Amino acid sequence: MGRKLLLEHINVPGINTFDVYRQQGGYRAVEKALKTLSPEAIVEEVKKSGLRGRGGAGFPTGMKWSFLAKPEGKARYLVCNADESEPGTFKDRYLMTYIPHLLIEGMIVSSFALGAAVSYIYVRGEMMPQIRILERAIAEAKNAGFLGKNILGSGYDLELYVQPGGGAYICGEETALIESLEGKRGNPRIKPPFPAISGLYGCPTVVNNVESIAAVVPIINDGGEEYAKVGIGRSTGTKLISAGGNLAKPGVYEIELGLPVEEFIYSEEYCGGIANGKRLKAVVAGGSSVPVLPANLILKTVNGEKRLMSYESLADGGFVSGSMMGSGGFIAFDEDQCMVRNTWNFSRFYHHESCGQCSPCREGTGWMEKVLHRIEYGHGKYSDIDLLVDVSRKIEGNTICPLGDAAAWPVASAIRHFRDEFEWHITHPAEAVKRNFGLAHYADPLPPVAEPA
């Protein structure tokens, strides 16, 4: 059993209420922080913990905090990014639904550390039930004196509000989120200035993912050094993995970073293998934006080492033979899935979600979607494959925000690893609309079945 730092008490009945959460040791981090620690000391603990942003980028949270400008007479803001929209990712919804007070507790400690008097949790608009849950949790915490004026007699005041989004993937990008919170279209801003200097209402702002903020609670309770002991190398602590697709037991799992991918997929403690006794064809390890890998490359790196669930190991091999940890949206594809169809589906998603600000992304995502559509439906040409690679290269790195890269990578990686499946769609158009290419040589290396004597 791996250690659980966030979901330790998830099965306690009523853990979503303040009283039960408190009985299980909840809000100890707020007491410790406000009564015994200075804001600087909290930032120091988070730095020591090695916590890396859990939203996808993996940027060290403590370092992000230390960049926050502190000009005299200007408000500072903490905004929690709960605009979870990355296909494959549903951990934040889970955390907010079942243990909302963990987020509220993390928000109080983090706001205190950053010197914010007002903080916002920006939740995607579709999560109306979670918005209700958070509002109730905030009211309970306020009632118990953990929010509002002079919290626990420390002289620290904090108001916490929940802001609904309007349904736009792009608002998960921090500057787009800030624009949206200001009541505008979610068009990402050009950086610099970074939000740490000029964010919400032109004030210094920190934007952190739900899980990052929740992780501050165990860091303060046990100390940054203790937290850093969990995990492997520079991937410290635990991570919530959203396991979806063709898995026997999809769901949200908290893992210690460094768990072998093979164990995660096949062990009974986690996903329990592939659904319906099928075989694994491919995996997207960190949300739809990260490169897709065929089964043989997700279980082992090209050097034959076991691939681990950690920032470094998943990225081993770069984009040639590796992928990324991303947001931890783990999507498994079984032998019946068509990689062309799925790539087209993801392209449609990015085309739909492009804000339209930068031409390479606005035009390129739509172009890729069209080309992939015609390959999938039996009208593709050989030149289309190179065209897709060309378009994806011209989007990548040429846009204000990473949505362009996120749209380019799945296409480029699908062609890199599954090129023969794309070619088969073009050479066998009539067959391709009727059946799938199958497992081919992408399979997970299972031991050969002995021939009956």
Add this chain to the structure above:
Amino acid sequence: MLNINQSAEIIFTPELLTKFGEIVNRYPEGKQKSALLPILHLVQAEYGWTSVPAMDKVAVYLGLQPIEVYEVATFYTMYFLKPTGRYMLEVCRTGPCCLVGAEKIMQYLEQKLGVKEGEITPDGMFSWRGVECLAACGFGPVLQIGPEYTFHENLTESKIDELIDTLKLTTAKTPVDSIS
């Protein structure tokens, strides 16, 4: 496309205005534009969609130009720019849900309701559409129904039958207490 030549008499109820006021109070002085997204959600919950006359009233209320409201309402996917059925069934159509059969669910819904994506059933009860990832990939296929955005997970054809039968019996409008 937004047709801005719509006219209708829109009067916000005192209850609605109280909720608007509570929302505006969450932001610093002079930053009431931040209330725009939450207020449009409230308007949609009240009227079923965000019509141009309603948006114009919101603009007056928040001291904005109408265009500032239109550009927001047209950017985000949750605001309906034309009337829908009383229940808008929004099915996730993104990758992970498709791996577990979302496309078949959409086909079934189309056949069951007898209307195409975005259209309204003749009795005015239902509309449906495909939407992008709803962040519930482990429980797919999923659909959601506004204005409270209740979730229906691990959908099968029989679950759809059951859901539609239940909704048909629910004549009262879904209560909306406080959409933040």
